[in-house]
Amino acid sequence: MVDVQPATNALEKAIPVLGERRNNRLFTPWVSSLLPFVFLAALWQGASYYSTPFLFPGLGKIAGSIWTILTTWDLLSQGLLTWARLVGAVLISLVLGVPIGLVMGLSPRVDHFIRPLVKFFMGVPALNWVIIVVIWFANVEVRIAFVLIVLCLPITIFCVYDSVRSIDRKLTDMLLSFGANSSQHIHLLMWPFVKAAVFTSAKLNVGNTVRTVIVAELVGAPLGIGRELDMAKNLFDMANVLAWTLIMVAMAFVMTNTIEFLERHTLRWRGQSHATG
Amino acid sequence: MHADPQSVSGARPIIRVRHACKSFVPFKGRSVEAIRDLTFDVAASDYVAIVGPTGAGKSVLFDCLLGLKTLDSGTIQIDGTQVADYVRRKSGGIARIFQEDRLLPWLSATDNVALGLQIRGVPEKERRAQARDWLEKVGLGRFADALPSELSGGMRQRANIARAFAIRPDIILLDEAFSALDEITAMKLRSDFQTLAHAQKMTFLIITHSIEEAIFLGNRILVFGSPARLVHEIDVPPGAAEDRGLVDSIRAEIRQCISASGRDDIASRQA
Ligand SMILES: Nc1ncnc2c1ncn2[C@@H]1O[C@H](COP(=O)(O)OP(=O)(O)OP(=O)(O)O)[C@@H](O)[C@H]1O
Numbered sequence A: 001m002v003d004v005q006p007a008t009n010a011l012e013k014a015i016p017v018l019g020e021r022r023n024n025r026l027f028t029p030w031v032s033s034l035l036p037f038v039f040l041a042a043l044w045q046g047a048s049y050y051s052t053p054f055l056f057p058g059l060g061k062i063a064g065s066i067w068t069i070l071t072t073w074d075l076l077s078q079g080l081l082t083w084a085r086l087v088g089a090v091l092i093s094l095v096l097g098v099p100i101g102l103v104m105g106l107s108p109r110v111d112h113f114i115r116p117l118v119k120f121f122m123g124v125p126a127l128n129w130v131i132i133v134v135i136w137f138a139n140v141e142v143r144i145a146f147v148l149i150v151l152c153l154p155i156t157i158f159c160v161y162d163s164v165r166s167i168d169r170k171l172t173d174m175l176l177s178f179g180a181n182s183s184q185h186i187h188l189l190m191w192p193f194v195k196a197a198v199f200t201s202a203k204l205n206v207g208n209t210v211r212t213v214i215v216a217e218l219v220g221a222p223l224g225i226g227r228e229l230d231m232a233k234n235l236f237d238m239a240n241v242l243a244w245t246l247i248m249v250a251m252a253f254v255m256t257n258t259i260e261f262l263e264r265h266t267l268r269w270r271g272q273s274h275a276t277g
Numbered sequence B: 001m002h003a004d005p006q007s008v009s010g011a012r013p014i015i016r017v018r019h020a021c022k023s024f025v026p027f028k029g030r031s032v033e034a035i036r037d038l039t040f041d042v043a044a045s046d047y048v049a050i051v052g053p054t055g056a057g058k059s060v061l062f063d064c065l066l067g068l069k070t071l072d073s074g075t076i077q078i079d080g081t082q083v084a085d086y087v088r089r090k091s092g093g094i095a096r097i098f099q100e101d102r103l104l105p106w107l108s109a110t111d112n113v114a115l116g117l118q119i120r121g122v123p124e125k126e127r128r129a130q131a132r133d134w135l136e137k138v139g140l141g142r143f144a145d146a147l148p149s150e151l152s153g154g155m156r157q158r159a160n161i162a163r164a165f166a167i168r169p170d171i172i173l174l175d176e177a178f179s180a181l182d183e184i185t186a187m188k189l190r191s192d193f194q195t196l197a198h199a200q201k202m203t204f205l206i207i208t209h210s211i212e213e214a215i216f217l218g219n220r221i222l223v224f225g226s227p228a229r230l231v232h233e234i235d236v237p238p239g240a241a242e243d244r245g246l247v248d249s250i251r252a253e254i255r256q257c258i259s260a261s262g263r264d265d266i267a268s269r270q271a
């Protein structure tokens, strides 16, 4: 077999060249990814000229609504409350899901026992949970937390489980041949893989909860974006509906990017083997 | 520091394998015999080269020597104690260098080399200092902070060797440690390894498919049949690697043993 160094070198050299070429282009990738949205906005604005404001409110009106939300504490706090619920649910599902996934990955017996349950819970639609918790719990926060966590948990468990199972048997053997005990095995070998799974599952769950939190809030939460949207619906206030929608999309975007930033920072070693653009 | 003065005395066997047998029941199909009635001794500061056909159970033997796999029957004693106890009693008394480097991709070269020390509970500052020392010794001093992905194949294998030496084992097991490298790198690493092992007065067992490597590194060559059993043993006189005639005659001897044992094997299967 031949030394792999020349190949790696060639690749490393090739990547900055690629980057340079990109910078010389008329549009940087960032700008070019904005273009479709500019197109969408223009289309919307066009539609607003030929329609009533309660179907297609103009961009200015939507921007005004966003501004009002961001500058009125009474409204902004509703957004922050929903956001806190999201973050809380994602974090709690990590705290619960990581040990479960880890133990499943370590023990086939635990795996055989828990896997069918996790699959069962994965099949229950969000709305069914909402109805169940309304009957079960009186406390609104408990209702919302329960729905969100029960939706996030299976994803976290499977991500962690898969990461543990993906560990190369050869690395395990190497560690054991140095006499590692099981806590060293988890700490030195499994934990770095679990960390990667934590980021992946957090990203998936941010999307997951952003899409379901409103469903949970709509059924009987006196505070939060869900209630604001409910009121906007009753008033046919499309500008407000869109303002909240855009705020939630931005929320998910910011959270996903934050997680990706932390991921890149924590898992820098991975960036070395898979060059990211 | 960890060197046990008794274990380098020379005469007493440090490894004693008696009637070892090991079979596997694979996922599908019939059971596979990997080791059959294997018996041999290794004296302290012996340099043993093991050669034999592929699939003979040589790597499985190493797993058993490390206590990672247990024998079906027979015994392995290291330094007078059963393997399971030896591994538990002084973890790191025996170290293995694998064919692939098996470095952890998220750790720097220093932390990878320090891994064995970390497992044995050596405090961080001390183990990193020792690891840097070993990196220096294998010629990777400038790459202490590099990640494995930033090293070439040969450099990674050097780090792999340093990691095994860092725990100052009495015994080192090398499983085709140089076969993934180009011949020039392998040659350099082989002689570096030899210098280090001799300086540390370590016993080593090396599995290899290269008869030149076996003659260069070993002072004894054990020829295994398949499944693993001792079919022949050759004492290598010092400096044999430079003597072309001797190398050729040892090569012929080994070839003949392996093919003869192969015929035995086929004959016994047909019977
Ligand atoms: N975990 C296992 N489960 C089932 N069979 C195994 C296992 N490990 C090894 N074997 C079998 O044991 C036999 C010996 O394998 P081993 O890896 O020791 O061979 P080897 O002598 O090291 O060969 P090579 O020179 O090619 O490395 C093979 O037939 C292999 O299929």
Ligand SMILES: [Mg+2]
Pocket (backbone or CB within 6 Å): B058, B059, B060, B175
């Ligand atoms: Mg092998």
